[in-house]
Amino acid sequence: MTAAAAQRRTALEDLVEAQGATRATPPLLLPADPYFDLAGEEFGRRLLLTTATTGAEYCLRPDFTLPIVKAYIEDGVGEPAAFSYLGPIFRQRETGPAEFDQAGIELLAQPDGDVALDQVLTFARAALDLFGVSPTIHLGGVGLFESLLAQADMPAPWRSRIRQRFGHTEALDRLLTRLESAPELPRAEQPSREAMVDDITEQMVAAGLSLSEGRTPTEIADRYLEQQALDAAQIPPATLKLLRDYLAISGPALQSLTRIETLARAARIDLAPRLKSIRHHLDNLGEASVSFDANFSPRLDYYTGIVFEMTGPRGEILASGGQYDRLLERLGAVAPIAASGCSVWVDRLEAEAA
Amino acid sequence: MAGITLAVPSKGRLEELTREWFADNGLTITRPGGARSYLGAIEGLPDVTVRFFPASEIARELIRGTIDFGVTGRDLIHETSESGPASVVFAKPLGFGSADVVVAVPDAWIDVTHMHDLADVASDFRSRHGRWLRIATKYITITRQHFAKAGIAEYRIVESLGATEAAPASGVADIIVDITTTGSTLTANALRVLEDGTLLQSEACLLVSRTAAWTPERRALLDVVLTRLDAAIDL
Numbered sequence: 142m143t144a145a146a147a148q149r150r151t152a153l154e155d156l157v158e159a160q161g162a163t164r165a166t167p168p169l170l171l172p173a174d175p176y177f178d179l180a181g182e183e184f185g186r187r188l189l190l191t192t193a194t195t196g197a198e199y200c201l202r203p204d205f206t207l208p209i210v211k212a213y214i215e216d217g218v219g220e221p222a223a224f225s226y227l228g229p230i231f232r233q234r235e236t237g238p239a240e241f242d243q244a245g246i247e248l249l250a251q252p253d254g255d256v257a258l259d260q261v262l263t264f265a266r267a268a269l270d271l272f273g274v275s276p277t278i279h280l281g282g283v284g285l286f287e288s289l290l291a292q293a294d295m296p297a298p299w300r301s302r303i304r305q306r307f308g309h310t311e312a313l314d315r316l317l318t319r320l321e322s323a324p325e326l327p328r329a330e331q332p333s334r335e336a337m338v339d340d341i342t343e344q345m346v347a348a349g350l351s352l353s354e355g356r357t358p359t360e361i362a363d364r365y366l367e368q369q370a371l372d373a374a375q376i377p378p379a380t381l382k383l384l385r386d387y388l389a390i391s392g393p394a395l396q397s398l399t400r401i402e403t404l405a406r407a408a409r410i411d412l413a414p415r416l417k418s419i420r421h422h423l424d425n426l427g428e429a430s431v432s433f434d435a436n437f438s439p440r441l442d443y444y445t446g447i448v449f450e451m452t453g454p455r456g457e458i459l460a461s462g463g464q465y466d467r468l469l470e471r472l473g474a475v476a477p478i479a480a481s482g483c484s485v486w487v488d489r490l491e492a493e494a495a
Numbered sequence: 496m497a498g499i500t501l502a503v504p505s506k507g508r509l510e511e512l513t514r515e516w517f518a519d520n521g522l523t524i525t526r527p528g529g530a531r532s533y534l535g536a537i538e539g540l541p542d543v544t545v546r547f548f549p550a551s552e553i554a555r556e557l558i559r560g561t562i563d564f565g566v567t568g569r570d571l572i573h574e575t576s577e578s579g580p581a582s583v584v585f586a587k588p589l590g591f592g593s594a595d596v597v598v599a600v601p602d603a604w605i606d607v608t609h610m611h612d613l614a615d616v617a618s619d620f621r622s623r624h625g626r627w628l629r630i631a632t633k634y635i636t637i638t639r640q641h642f643a644k645a646g647i648a649e650y651r652i653v654e655s656l657g658a659t660e661a662a663p664a665s666g667v668a669d670i671i672v673d674i675t676t677t678g679s680t681l682t683a684n685a686l687r688v689l690e691d692g693t694l695l696q697s698e699a700c701l702l703v704s705r706t707a708a709w710t711p712e713r714r715a716l717l718d719v720v721l722t723r724l725d726a727a728i729d730l
Contacts, residue, residue: 180648182639182648182651183642301619305618309646312614312645315611344601347685348601348663348664355666356669368606
């Protein structure tokens, strides 16, 4: 490490310590199951796994957020808490070593989510500043999209189907294309629900499938009928166009927000509270180059409000984070608890600075 | 190392068909020690060492570059490592060992005909059943890659090294990803392949390792063999 790099490292240590937060040092070796449970196989394939003699699977710490939040829940939730961290994490990557440092903060159960996010954004920018990087900031609005979806005119079951694909541009595009080209077919007459349930039950029994362990005959019949109904109950073309237009909005933040406002007004949809909160954060970001991309969202369904990424001159992500109020619930808390935080990729920052 | 190493499947139909294919192209693979020996040669090509390996190990060693070229299934190259296909050159399909890696669901799931149906079912499976949708398969890498592409993240893989088609009935998993040639095993187990559920079309291929230590001499030797087999590659 050069003297300059050592100095940057010390400055980052100081910044992490200065957050008025508890310094978290979760173990390097963690049970792998919670990660699979929370993030599924897609994240699971990035883990460095090892197996105990008992057969239990462990992984080298792939992030700080999950062990911090789990420990917080186990200690009995409720009190506002703040944690900061700096240390190695381990992930399989296409390029670069599997061990690298991350720094970050986690703010849990804070009374004001906007204030918390401000602190997170300030921390991320300060960290990048230490390495001489003035980033491009990309904002995304998970809450904004959910609010739009809740108010847009469409048969209710489509909402969760669309929400579930938010953040996966291709999958969402495929669904919208399918909806746009849905033919106006007269529906064939359906057998009664009862007859269908009987029929499915018979098939499942014949195949030796449990009627209760997995999908049940009524669940299958109901989804089948719902699907038929949905194919008939199409989403109005105006709504599909609204979604398309909305998702295509991307560019300098102020312009994007203005376009969203115009779009929402024309569709008589009220996004004012969400937009106001985004504008508030924009004001705090000041001079920075900020873009707002309507279709930007992490592919994890516990993100809720505003999400962000900061990229450097080479386009690499240097910091990412946001609000994830559903995370604590997903990890076992009994009620939603406000949470926001971010992590900073120290090795990429050092590469930018060196 | 002056010579080059060819890996050939060590047993069963795959070994037979591979040796037949080489013979049809005028190269006779010998196995002096019989089925219990794992070392062989090609008649008239003393610089080529033949090693007999299980097909999955051939895929692994080609990717690592410890053997230079060999015969194995396309599925195994894709499964062994995400970087597998980039680590080898597909020199020639051999026209046998054809099979598809497919997604199959219980016949009774009449509402699920396409991957997008599966995406819907997976997304609220946990809230309905308190656990993730489970997929039994030995094709973990291929499943993860294709499900990610299809936008399906809410599932868990249960590793299954044999009789995968029995997993739904035994309650180990809800659906399967498996390899099939005719589909009759799936049908017999009341399973149905999704209409867009073919993840990979596999067959036996002649493959060259990109990661092996290629010197001009060894490369020249390889080209001699490939020319005899009517295959050519860019490394």
